[in-house]
Amino acid sequence: MTEKIKKSESEWQEQLSPEQYQVTRKAGTEPAFTGKYYKTKDRGMYTCVCCGEPLFSSDTKFDSGTGWPSFYKPVAEGVVAEHTDRSHGMARTEVRCARCEAHLGHVFPDGPRPTGMRYCMNSAALELKPEGEEKKK
Numbered sequence: 001m002t003e004k005i006k007k008s009e010s011e012w013q014e015q016l017s018p019e020q021y022q023v024t025r026k027a028g029t030e031p032a033f034t035g036k037y038y039k040t041k042d043r044g045m046y047t048c049v050c051c052g053e054p055l056f057s058s059d060t061k062f063d064s065g066t067g068w069p070s071f072y073k074p075v076a077e078g079v080v081a082e083h084t085d086r087s088h089g090m091a092r093t094e095v096r097c098a099r100c101e102a103h104l105g106h107v108f109p110d111g112p113r114p115t116g117m118r119y120c121m122n123s124a125a126l127e128l129k130p131e132g133e134e135k136k137k
Contacts, residue, residue, distance in 0.1 A: 005051045005100040016050065023124040024050050024102035027087075027094070032067025035123025039063070043131040045075065049124065051100040055079055056119065058131070064111070064118055069126065071119040072111045080119075082107060095119060 007015075012025050022028040032038075037046070046056040046069070056071040064070035074080045078098055085094035085106065095104045104125045111118030 003099075007100075012050070017124075019124045020049050023122045024104075027085075027103040028122075029105075030068075030122050030124050035068060037069040037123040037126060037128060038067055040069070040128065042128060045129045045131075046071075046121075046126045047129055048097040048100060048102055048104070049127045050102040051097060052127075053079060053097055053099040054129075055097065055104070055126070056121070058128075062112055064120065066118075066120055068105065068120045069123055070111070071121065072113075072115045072117055074119065080104065095121070097125075 009025065013021055016024065019030065023030060043058045045054045046058070047054050054075050057075050060071045060073050062070055062072060081096045081098045081101070083094045083096065085092045092106045093108075095107050096102060097104060102125055105119065105121035108118045108120060109116060
């Protein structure tokens, strides 16, 4: 397992843009249809904007019509952690980066085959590494 990353709030604020910080460290949500990746069809690996951990492959991305980038499964077992989120008067399943605990979005059981899951992620929490550049930091 990859080593966990812990930083102070001020270190995260220095590293991230205000929007990235609000989404990833304060569990915010970018407005629908505004994120840079919601309609991207570019091939590559979507990594955590905070720690660079590979999270989702473009091979599993699909157009959910929700206005956020959506994937039917993470790139590997254990790269994301799921928690019950009871904010906003409902129970949802929050998705966080298992390595640095960045808030990524939520997962819903209404996605396509083969998993039936929809990982609805915030563009601000992701960085797309183009195909062939996944290994570069």
